[in-house]
Amino acid sequence: MLKTIIDIVIPTLTIILGTLSAYFRAHDKLRGRSIKYIVEAEELFKDRTKSGGEKFSWVVDALYELIPPPLRVIITKKCIQKVVQSSFDSIEDYAKMQLDMAVEEYLRYLSDGKSGDLAYFIKEHDEND
Numbered sequence: 100m101l102k103t104i105i106d107i108v109i110p111t112l113t114i115i116l117g118t119l120s121a122y123f124r125a126h127d128k129l130r131g132r133s134i135k136y137i138v139e140a141e142e143l144f145k146d147r148t149k150s151g152g153e154k155f156s157w158v159v160d161a162l163y164e165l166i167p168p169p170l171r172v173i174i175t176k177k178c179i180q181k182v183v184q185s186s187f188d189s190i191e192d193y194a195k196m197q198l199d200m201a202v203e204e205y206l207r208y209l210s211d212g213k214s215g216d217l218a219y220f221i222k223e224h225d226e227n228d
Contacts (some may be wrong), residue, residue, distance in 0.1 A: 129146050129162050129179060133186040158183050 140154035141160075148151070162179050163171075208220055 102122075106197065114129065123190075128165065128184045130186065133158065133162060133183050134190065137187060137190065139184070155187075 136158040137154075140157050143157065144150040144154050158178050159176060162183065163176055166174050166179075205217070205220055
C-alpha cells in the first residue's frame with residue numbers, strides 16, 4: 100500500500116515542481132522582456148494619440164507569443180496583463196522619482212540665488228556631469 104502511494108506521489112510531485120519551475124522561468128523572462136516591448140510600443144504608436152490601450156494590447160500579445168503553448172494553460176493573457184501593468188507602474192514610479200529629484204535640484208539651484216533660467220540651469224547641469 101505504501102509503495103503504491105509513493106509510486107503515485109513522486110511522479111505527481113515531479114510534474115508539479117517541473118511545471119512551477121517552468122512557470123517561474125517564463126515569468127522572469129516576461130518581466131525582462133515587458134520593458135523592452137513597452138519601449139517598442141511607444142515607438143510604434145508614437146504618431147497616434149490616445150493609443151494607450153493599443154500599446155498595452157500589442158505588448159501583451161507580443162509577450163504571449165513567447166509562452167510555449169503547453170504553458171499557456173498556466174500563464175494566461177490575464178497573467179501577462181498583470182506583468183505588463185506591473186512593469187509599466189515600475190517605469191512610471193521611476194520616472195516620477197527622477198522628476199522629483201530634478202525639481203528639488205532646480206529649487207536648490209534657485210535658492211542659491213542663481214538665475215531662474217531653466218535652459219541655463221540644464222546647460223550648466225549637463226556641463227557638471
